[in-house]
Amino acid sequence: MFRCIMVGLDGSSESRAAAEWAAREAKLRGLPLRLVHVWEPVAEPLAQAPLLGTETLKHWSERIPRGAAEGLRSRHPGVEVSAVQLSGVPGDVLVDVARDAELLVLGSRGLSGVGGFMVGSVGQVVIARTEVPVVLVRSGEQAADEHAMDPAGIPSAATRFRPVLLGLDTRTPDDTVVAFAFDEAARRETSLRVLHAWNPPPYIHGLSGHASLYDELAREQAAALTEALRPWRQKYPAVEVIEASRAGSAADQLVSSSRYASLVVVGRRTRRGRFGVHIGPVAHAVLHHAVAPVAVVAHA
Known part of the structure; x- marks a missing residue:
């Protein structure tokens, strides 16, 4: 190469x-x-x-x-x-x-x-x-768009890079995608914000004590994100990692958070579907609606 x-x-x-x-x-x-x-x-x-x-x-x-x-x-x-x-x-x-x-x-x-x-x-x-x-x-x-606001409230290339934003599915985290995001944050000497979105089962609201069940599920999802990132924190000790585990649509949350990012990183599976290759719904939505540059990283 x-x-x-x-x-x-x-x-x-x-x-x-x-x-x-x-x-x-x-x-x-x-x-x-x-x-x-x-x-x-x-x-x-x-x-x-x-x-x-x-x-x-x-x-x-x-x-x-x-x-x-x-x-x-x-x-x-x-x-x-x-x-x-x-x-x-x-x-x-x-x-x-x-x-x-x-x-x-x-x-x-x-x-x-x-x-x-x-x-x-x-x-x-x-x-x-x-x-x-x-x-x-x-x-x-423009270059200034990648950077944080200066004291006057204006983006400036003289200030620190905005965080790199990574969308991560803790059920199937791929090393290629995660490594790409950490590398980009390290090069920019900025933080990495990792967003994990999850959806509670539809029947949970029909159960007694659903509020406590929801809270328990939220804690489990947050713990899964922390565990998935543990080896990467050790590999990149200089990169500040900000974890965000939230219920809701992954695409919507990534698009909303993109306004505060210098770069958004999403994965795309390389496996062929019944109708050939495709980008995937989350990556497709982020590509069309994010306001920061978007990196699509292919993985198996």
């Missing part, structure tokens, strides 16, 4: 925001940054247009990665930046080249008025098919 941070670049504002985020991540990891622009050949009728021929369009599109690389080098000195243009179907090409990356970063359009993402077809294809961690960055994301 050629260890690098890879970005899918198409010239849009969201992909430019993704490239900026990826450059900051490359600096944190001490890795080179590689920009990948996929040029999809136009349909034959359009290619025959006198001012929009295939060669003209390709020549114009070559300027996208070249110009982006030049800007990133000037804004992020010390980060090695390279750019390549490939031809083909964007989703297929990105899945293929991502095998050579440590992390793939893509842009997603912000949802007007309510924050969050609008994950396009290319992003969904790539997330569902690649086994490399994928980070989705919304349009307009």
Whole structure:
């Protein structure tokens, strides 16, 4: 594997925001940054247009990665930046080249008025098919957005990173996902907030003494979270861990908490379902509605 941070670049504002985020991540990891622009050949009728021929369009599109690389080098000195243009179907090409990356970063359009993402077809294809961690960055994301407020109440790159947020299912915690979240928190020298959501059995409210039963179940769930994180606290003693075990929807709670996070980390199973690969309901909801960058980490 050629260890690098890879970005899918198409010239849009969201992909430019993704490239900026990826450059900051490359600096944190001490890795080179590689920009990948996929040029999809136009349909034959359009290619025959006198001012929009295939060669003209390709020549114009070559300027996208070249110009982006030049800007990133000037804004992020010390980060090695390279750019390549490939031809083909964007989703297929990105899945293929991502095998050579440590992390793939893509842009997603912000949802007007309510924050969050609008994950396009290319992003969904790539997330569902690649086994490399994928980070989705919304349009307009800036470095200051990852940081806590300064004394004036304004996000500033001079302040500490906001916490990394991890959604964890204590029934099936996966080491790959947990390790990714701890590593990201350690690199940012910030805390890791681990959110475990659970649902009480529907019949509990029909039982006598249901309040005490609910409290007991809540204590059991909190204890399970503490136990799942015990070896990770020992492995990462410098990372402050904040545990949150709450009843309710995992997706809703992660989306709500994302406004206070620098990065949200969720897992995605790589097993195929009856209808092929898919992202999963929690990851799908978080991708579409979280207001912080979202890392989707594939696991078995």
